[in-house]
Amino acid sequence: MTLSVTNTLTGEREEFEPGDPDDVLLYVCGLTVSDDAHLGHARVWTHSDVMHRWLAHEGYGVRHVENFTDVNEKIAARAGEEGLGDTEEEVAEQFMSSVIEDMRGLNLLRAEVYPRVSEHVPEIIDLIETLVEKGYAYESNGSVYFDVTEFPDYGKLSNQNIDEMEAQGEADERSEKRHPADFALWKADGVSDAALAEHRKDDRPVDDDADHGETWDSPWGDGRPGWHIECSAMSITHLGETLDIHVGGHDLVFPHHENEIAQSEAATGQQFARYWLHTGLLETKGEKMSSSLGNFFTVSGALEEFGVDVVRTFYLSTGYGSKQTFSEEAMAEAEERWERLERAYETASDRLDSTEARTKVEDEELRATVAETRKEFTRAMNDDFNVREAMAALLELAAGVNRHVDAHDEYDYRGLREAVETFEDLGGSVFGLSFGEEAGGDVSLADDVVELVLELRESEREAGNYERADDLRDRLEAMGVEVQDGDDGPTFRY
């Protein structure tokens, strides 16, 4: 069964054919570290993580690169804020370490490299020089712009049309730029994005004297790299001229990704990325979650409040390409889904421990469910990473396990073992959920203490002292220990 993906470039679903199946080149557009990461960022991370995991699961070798943009005016602008450091570099460093912490917390597979803009300025300058030499870029007042009219394919990703853009703002001889759609590859010292935007709109002069952070020497004088060029430079450096999958949020299609294509393909003459996958945006109350709108929920806050598994389950209940709404209700539902899976997994592994490997019981229905789950999960994932349907398959397995346990007094060892393995493989390795992972720490001691309390409670129950028994249960509950009485005695989880 082969994987097919929806390619933004063509707008169609295509069969996935990487340059080298043993070395699939995956580039994820990372974030600008000017603030704490929020749940919208984590959505891209989680979906690209699951893509990575699925490719690896299916036998592909994956080389995953994810950049950090640590040179940006918004970062520089925060220098001097309490607790953030006095320079652009320090501020970036600060946020970068918290982002890395978030990524760990989300249980993301590590990328091969996390390149930073500040460490790739020479490569960026080289790339710009190549573009200038080839006639795709020109210098103007110490800044360098990409000439969109020189690149016939400009607009192929976003279906934008240069002529229409031109109609909106006539090019002016006074302008630093030849065409309104031209974009900065290199910004002369003192030139800010804000000034550039104004310039683009009504031709106001581009220089202002505010301090916009560090500057670097270049053939065009001191300055800073433009926004889009970094991704081209870093991905070419680490993944070569043609990469297989480029992932990013939908809001980056234009202009960012369009410009990346223009720069990279103009410079190398090769196709930049084979497949462009764009993730839908996370919304709250009908608008996208974003740093600039200030309506965001931080990753660390969410991890603390809901836990990794619930956060991941939340993301996995919608396809990567669809937009998704964040709300307390949605998180509550994700929690129910995750717990349903987790409980079924625990039920299966507990019963497995108590049944003989050579048990004679065979439950064809259970075994069929396991087989069907694997088949359906694989089908769904290969169908443009349809995680929602893959998740549904896992939930069917949960129901299958519960049915088996409900209907039998003796259990099917092999069937249960296969179910447990399936949860660990598909739910654990592919979805990155914590099946079968003990929380660590003093767990064993805590477990023993709870067992002790439950033993006491059992004797109260046997004696008919239900009030006393319920009180013990309530008090455990208050500590976060959930107690359930079953045919085989009480079980607990926390």
Added chain:
RNA sequence: GCCAAGGUGGCAGAGUCCGGCCGAACGCAGCGGCCUGCAGAGCCGCCCAUCGCCGGUUCAAAUCCGGCCCUUGGCUCCA
């Protein structure tokens, strides 16, 4: 204005590429039953869908074609 994505039950959200298995998945909420000292979990069953609107193609459309309405995103920093 231009470009893109989307409008499916109380909520959420698959299915739309490749029309029939969709009388519409999975889940949450709600209702009934079983189980239980009780509770929870679980199991069984039920409830709620003119698949945005109008028209067309077809033996057959949520799925294809055309028009319209609405929402979100992009066109400025943005995952």
